[in-house]
Amino acid sequence: MKVTKRLGARLGLGLGLLLAAGPAAASWGMNLTRGVTSLSQSVYDLHMLVLWICVVIGTVVFGLILWSVIHHRKSRGVTAAQFHHSTAVEIAWTVVPMLILIAMAIPATRVLVAMHDTGDADVTIKVTGYQWMWEYEYIDEDIQFFSRLDRESDRVRQLRSGLDPREVENYLLNVDKPLVVPVNQKIRFLLTANDVIHSFWVPDLGWKRDAIPGFINEAWAEIQEPGIYRGQCAELCGRDHAFMPIVVIAKSQEDYEAWIAEQRAEANGVPEVAAEEAPVEEAVAADMDMDDLMQRGEDVYGAQCAACHQADGRGNPPMFPTLAGSDFVVGPAEDVIDIVLNGQGAMPPLGGVLDDADVASVVTYIRNAFGNETGDVVQPADVQAAR
Amino acid sequence: MTAATHDEHHAGPPSSFLDRWLFTTNHKDIGTLYLLFALLMFFVGGAMAMVIRAELFQPGMQLVDPYFFNQMTTMHALVMIFGAVMPAFVGLANWMIPIQIGAPDMALPRMNNWSFWILPFAFAIMLATFLMPGGALAGGWTMYPPLMLQHGMAFPFAIFAIHLLGISSIMGAINVVATILNMRAPGMTLMKMPLFVWTWLITAYLIIAVMPVLAGAITMLLTDQYFGTSFFSAAGGGDPVMYQHIFWFFGHPEVYIMILPAFGIVSAIIPTFARKPLFGYSSMVYAVASIAFLSFIVWAHHMFTVGMPLAGELFFMYATMLIAVPTGVKVFNWIATMWRGAMTFETPMLFAIGFVILFTIGGLSGIMLAIAPADYQYHDTYFVVAHFHYVLVTGAVFSLFAAAYYWLPKWTGHMYDERLGKWHFWLSVITVNVLFFPQHFLGLAGMPRRIPDYAVQFTEFNMISSIGGFAFGLSQLIFVWVVIKCIRGGEKATDQVWEGARGLEWTLSSPPPYHSFTTPPKIESSAGLEGSPR
Ligand SMILES: [Cu+2]
Numbered sequence: 001m002k003v004t005k006r007l008g009a010r011l012g013l014g015l016g017l018l019l020a021a022g023p024a025a026a027s028w029g030m031n032l033t034r035g036v037t038s039l040s041q042s043v044y045d046l047h048m049l050v051l052w053i054c055v056v057i058g059t060v061v062f063g064l065i066l067w068s069v070i071h072h073r074k075s076r077g078v079t080a081a082q083f084h085h086s087t088a089v090e091i092a093w094t095v096v097p098m099l100i101l102i103a104m105a106i107p108a109t110r111v112l113v114a115m116h117d118t119g120d121a122d123v124t125i126k127v128t129g130y131q132w133m134w135e136y137e138y139i140d141e142d143i144q145f146f147s148r149l150d151r152e153s154d155r156v157r158q159l160r161s162g163l164d165p166r167e168v169e170n171y172l173l174n175v176d177k178p179l180v181v182p183v184n185q186k187i188r189f190l191l192t193a194n195d196v197i198h199s200f201w202v203p204d205l206g207w208k209r210d211a212i213p214g215f216i217n218e219a220w221a222e223i224q225e226p227g228i229y230r231g232q233c234a235e236l237c238g239r240d241h242a243f244m245p246i247v248v249i250a251k252s253q254e255d256y257e258a259w260i261a262e263q264r265a266e267a268n269g270v271p272e273v274a275a276e277e278a279p280v281e282e283a284v285a286a287d288m289d290m291d292d293l294m295q296r297g298e299d300v301y302g303a304q305c306a307a308c309h310q311a312d313g314r315g316n317p318p319m320f321p322t323l324a325g326s327d328f329v330v331g332p333a334e335d336v337i338d339i340v341l342n343g344q345g346a347m348p349p350l351g352g353v354l355d356d357a358d359v360a361s362v363v364t365y366i367r368n369a370f371g372n373e374t375g376d377v378v379q380p381a382d383v384q385a386a387r
Numbered sequence: 388m389t390a391a392t393h394d395e396h397h398a399g400p401p402s403s404f405l406d407r408w409l410f411t412t413n414h415k416d417i418g419t420l421y422l423l424f425a426l427l428m429f430f431v432g433g434a435m436a437m438v439i440r441a442e443l444f445q446p447g448m449q450l451v452d453p454y455f456f457n458q459m460t461t462m463h464a465l466v467m468i469f470g471a472v473m474p475a476f477v478g479l480a481n482w483m484i485p486i487q488i489g490a491p492d493m494a495l496p497r498m499n500n501w502s503f504w505i506l507p508f509a510f511a512i513m514l515a516t517f518l519m520p521g522g523a524l525a526g527g528w529t530m531y532p533p534l535m536l537q538h539g540m541a542f543p544f545a546i547f548a549i550h551l552l553g554i555s556s557i558m559g560a561i562n563v564v565a566t567i568l569n570m571r572a573p574g575m576t577l578m579k580m581p582l583f584v585w586t587w588l589i590t591a592y593l594i595i596a597v598m599p600v601l602a603g604a605i606t607m608l609l610t611d612q613y614f615g616t617s618f619f620s621a622a623g624g625g626d627p628v629m630y631q632h633i634f635w636f637f638g639h640p641e642v643y644i645m646i647l648p649a650f651g652i653v654s655a656i657i658p659t660f661a662r663k664p665l666f667g668y669s670s671m672v673y674a675v676a677s678i679a680f681l682s683f684i685v686w687a688h689h690m691f692t693v694g695m696p697l698a699g700e701l702f703f704m705y706a707t708m709l710i711a712v713p714t715g716v717k718v719f720n721w722i723a724t725m726w727r728g729a730m731t732f733e734t735p736m737l738f739a740i741g742f743v744i745l746f747t748i749g750g751l752s753g754i755m756l757a758i759a760p761a762d763y764q765y766h767d768t769y770f771v772v773a774h775f776h777y778v779l780v781t782g783a784v785f786s787l788f789a790a791a792y793y794w795l796p797k798w799t800g801h802m803y804d805e806r807l808g809k810w811h812f813w814l815s816v817i818t819v820n821v822l823f824f825p826q827h828f829l830g831l832a833g834m835p836r837r838i839p840d841y842a843v844q845f846t847e848f849n850m851i852s853s854i855g856g857f858a859f860g861l862s863q864l865i866f867v868w869v870v871i872k873c874i875r876g877g878e879k880a881t882d883q884v885w886e887g888a889r890g891l892e893w894t895l896s897s898p899p900p901y902h903s904f905t906t907p908p909k910i911e912s913s914a915g916l917e918g919s920p921r
Pocket residue numbers: 129130132197198199233234235236237241244
């Protein structure tokens with residue numbers, strides 16, 4: 001009911017705006033972003049130049065048609081002229097469009113050349129696309145992590161979840177761990193993929209570039225303002241293509257360096273500075289009983305595994321193996337833990353995404369669901385040992 | 388007695404249903420089969436579009452699993468391209484080319500039968516993949532590896548079906564070329580042919596040139612999956628991007644295969660209802676030929692974001708922009724044809740004018756997409772979706788409606804219901820813009836294509852678009868009703884049908900005799916041909 005009402009109001013407004021003052025509805029997002037890099041601004045200027053040229057051409061062409069339709073109609077008693085050729089006119093409407101095209105090609109070439117200049121970078125980040133998450137590696141900093149759709153969006157986006165996306169902040173455009181970069185530094189992105197082709201797109205950076213398995217693409221950005229910039233995968237990459245967003249946080253140089261130090265410390269095993277997650281970690285480090293493991297395992301499975309292996313574990317062979325009745329799944333627990341932590345083939349490594357209790361739960365779950373009946377449990381400690 | 392039976396045999400269609408339709412070698416019957424099949428597929432593909440628009444009506448996943456959504460987008464495209472638009476144009480070619488060039492039938496009538504009857508089987512296989520384990524293809528109609536290699540059983544079956552469709556199209560095209568080059572009435576030189584015949588001649592060459600390329604690309608996919616090759620796998624020394632180059636070497640000319648015959652149709656209709664000869668006949672022919680040539684050297688503009696060298700991107704950008712010139716020439720010629728005519732606005736003319744305006748919108752957004760650095764933003768967004776639907780729906784499909792209304796009286800011998808036809812036009816033209824125009828905004832604002840769910844800031848335009856979509860879909864039922872009504876009866880059509888119509892098809896009775904021109908008509912120096920004064 002609420003939705004319909006809101007729709008009705010917005011629809012009337014929308015159609016009105018469409019007819020009258022299109023550009024005024026900026027809050028709806030109708031136009032390309034100016035973005036926050038020098039490249040994105042030149043792309044925006046180029047876009048507006050070509051758009052206006054097209055609008056002018058369109059107006060002239062449609063104006064002529066309208067004039068003709070109004071004035072040159074039989075019902076006005078006109079007799080049809082019988083001219084059917086004019087070399088001069090034909091030459092004119094071949095040459096004039098050529099000149100207009102050249103006028104567009106010159107600035108376009110300039111921007112394209114600038115985009116291809118990936119040299120002299122201050123920071124180099126390798127971006128790897130997975131089904132369905134991104135991995136970021138800071139080449140000179142020895143920092144690496146995965147970034148995937150945040151839990152809240154992920155819960156709401158399940159089929160017929162009954163939850164309202166409008167209640168979620170940045171629905172589908174939020175991640176568990178964003179990419180952090182410094183402002184006013186030339187950042188070089190090296191893009192590749194692990195499984196299928198993805199495409200890295202943050203509109204505010206001014207471009208998208210495909211991430212192709214086995215190949216490395218390059219692109220660059222120099223962000224001018226600190227802020228949070230959101231984007232998503234732009235190349236169809238399978239079932240959850242819509243659910244692998246990108247969040248880039250641009251920080252001042254000091255904040256960026258502090259973040260780098262924090263990441264290093266974390267990697268070296270020093271307790272996390274961010275305290276809010278700590279209690280949760282503590283609570284689950286202890287042994288868990290079968291019911292808890294199964295319950296939590298089902299949640300984790302739904303969020304992380306069901307996309308490929310299906311909710312009922314039948315998978316989608318040959319790419320995504322069947323788990324139900326699989327000898328591997330009910331075989332040695334260490335092997336199963338290993339593949340969950342480190343990945344294999346199309347299976348992404350989840351060690352960076354799931355904590356010990358998550359892994360223990362999900363392994364326990366798949367070994368005791370879909371008709372698999374090992375009856376044994378895997379504890380967080382086992383996972384800890386396997387890491 | 389023998390002579391009498393012989394005459395009878397030539398006079399009308401066979402009386403048995405199977406003989407008439409399954410074993411037919413008659414160009415008009417085969418044309419009818421193609422057109423009816425295309426109409427059916429238009430609704431099958433349209434139903435998939437309705438599922439897509441229903442899921443996108445609001446954010447969140449309400450109706451279908453994301454994987455099924457991907458099957459819908461993929462199959463919608465394959466069905467519409469290979470099942471609706473292409474067969475519809477082939478149907479028109481079958482019906483109209485022999486009549487327009489003064490021939491008794493197509494040059495290769497038995498092959499004609501075969502090229503049609505492959506289609507229902509190919510589509511039965513293609514649609515049956517929905518019932519196979521893993522479902523139908525879901526990696527996009529472009530079938531990019533490695534994603535394409537993640538399918539289950541649907542993969543080999545769909546490739547087999549596409550091979551069949553390719554064979555069917557190639558045979559149809561060979562038939563068109565053979566007919567046009569060999570069976571023109573004496574006196575009809577190439578430069579006196581109606582533009583619909585010209586555009587189809589060039590289209591047929593495009594089909595013959597590129598369908599084998601598609602066949603090659605998908606066969607390489609097949610061997611990569613089942614026979615251990617690695618054409619497109621980096622791990623084995625191959626290159627996934629090579630597939631895209633091969634595919635789009637087919638794919639771009641394919642776009643023109645779906646639009647050049649539309650140019651021919653509109654070039655026939657506008658002069659008729661403007662009561663004025665087509666402006667710049669020869670420049671129209673040259674424009675179509677240059678568009679066809681350029682279509683072979685612009686393919687990589689579909690893949691600016693794969694990371695080509697600068698020189699490559701510049702070449703494809705410039706070449707693509709160049710297409711605007713001959714396309715512009717065509718649009719200007721149509722306007723010049725309307726200029727100072729004495730126009731009336733029957734349904735075919737309405738659809739033709741709708742075509743010129745809305746196709747031009749698609750052409751203008753095409754120029755924007757040609758600008759490579761800006762395409763880095765537009766690529767794979769709803770801006771592209773809006774662009775190619777303006778070209779293919781308000782372009783190709785509108786021209787098909789225009790053609791159907793224009794020639795229905797000739798085909799059936801009855802006038803269609805003009806009032807219903809106008810309803811069909813006005814509802815279509817309004818709803819199609821409600822459907823596709825907001826998609827430009829969605830794309831620019833950052834919504835990628837091929838996604839079943841989206842961030843909430845895209846909600847409003849998606850709702851508007853979906854409402855437009857449902858209304859556009861429903862409006863098409865009017866067309867079905869018009870066609871049924873027109874076949875069943877209605878005001879008797881004259882041979883001339885339209886006051887301003889010129890060309891050989893209007894010299895035959897309505898409906899034309901079963902075998903079109905049993906004796907070749909004499910072509911007067913300028914009788915009823917495009918580009919020449921009446
Ligand atoms: Cu992706």
